[in-house]
Amino acid sequence: MAALNDDANTDGVVLLLPLPAHIRQRIVTDDLRPEKDVDGLGSRNAGNLLLGFPSFIPSTADAMLAVLRDADLSVAGSNAVVVGRSNIGGKPVALVLLRQDATITICHSYTQDLASITRSADILVVSTGRPGSITADMVKPGAIVLDAGINTVNGKVVGDIDFAGVKEVASFLTPVPGGLGPLTHLMLIRHTLLGPQ
Numbered sequence: 001m002a003a004l005n006d007d008a009n010t011d012g013v014v015l016l017l018p019l020p021a022h023i024r025q026r027i028v029t030d031d032l033r034p035e036k037d038v039d040g041l042g043s044r045n046a047g048n049l050l051l052g053f054p055s056f057i058p059s060t061a062d063a064m065l066a067v068l069r070d071a072d073l074s075v076a077g078s079n080a081v082v083v084g085r086s087n088i089g090g091k092p093v094a095l096v097l098l099r100q101d102a103t104i105t106i107c108h109s110y111t112q113d114l115a116s117i118t119r120s121a122d123i124l125v126v127s128t129g130r131p132g133s134i135t136a137d138m139v140k141p142g143a144i145v146l147d148a149g150i151n152t153v154n155g156k157v158v159g160d161i162d163f164a165g166v167k168e169v170a171s172f173l174t175p176v177p178g179g180l181g182p183l184t185h186l187m188l189i190r191h192t193l194l195g196p197q
């Protein structure tokens with residue numbers, strides 16, 4: 001990491017997760033200089049995002065913002081429910097939506113009666129790593145649904161949402177594959193070129 005930190009020709013470093021079990025992610029991400037931490041995984045960038053200061057936003061969260069912006073979908077004042085609270089998925093998504101003036105609820109594996117909460121969402125974001133976590137009956141008609149999941153089931157890549165069912169209910173739904181995944185890669189390039197936002 002020291003070599004990459006000091007290399008004037010390296011503008012950004014992306015850590016491919018998960019790391020092998022014997023390497024502590026926190027130590028590696030915090031060894032990386034914040035200005036090269038283009039996926040925003042280190043404490044400095046995560047802290048700045050929490051505090052509302054310029055930071056590198058984790059690329060999946062930034063991809064979601066880009067989707068909402070490009071589709072001209074309004075966020076301010078909406079009820080946003082985020083299912084999943086990982087440091088790379090749910091937490092940063094919740095913070096960027098809060099920054100855009102949504103009212104946020106974060107759900108996780110201990111959440112009671114998940115469906116009653118997800119049905120209140122104008123914007124529903126799902127990052128559980130569990131295919132089929134969200135079915136049509138858990139979605140408010142007309143909701144905007146963003147699926148961060150990337151899972152392989154019987155050799156096919158699928159998201160965390162039951163796509164076939166939910167597309168009949170949602171007004172906007174990101175597909176998997178071909179949805180947030182490719183955009184996430186673009187965000188990493190964008191961050192490397194433009195710096196923190």
Ligand SMILES: NC(=O)c1ccc[n+]([C@@H]2O[C@H](COP(=O)([O-])OP(=O)(O)OC[C@H]3O[C@@H](n4cnc5c(N)ncnc54)[C@H](OP(=O)(O)O)[C@@H]3O)[C@@H](O)[C@H]2O)c1
Binds near residue numbers: 086108110111128151
């Ligand atoms: N689009 C992209 O570029 C991108 C980037 C990163 C990850 N991903 C994908 O996104 C998915 C999630 O990744 P991750 O790293 O966030 O996963 P993770 O670290 O395993 O976290 C999963 C989260 O979902 C919660 N959860 C699991 N099952 C649940 C359930 N039935 N009801 C409610 N909450 C539940 C967990 O709750 P607890 O905290 O209580 O355990 C946890 O907070 C994966 O499919 C991954 O491949 C995509």
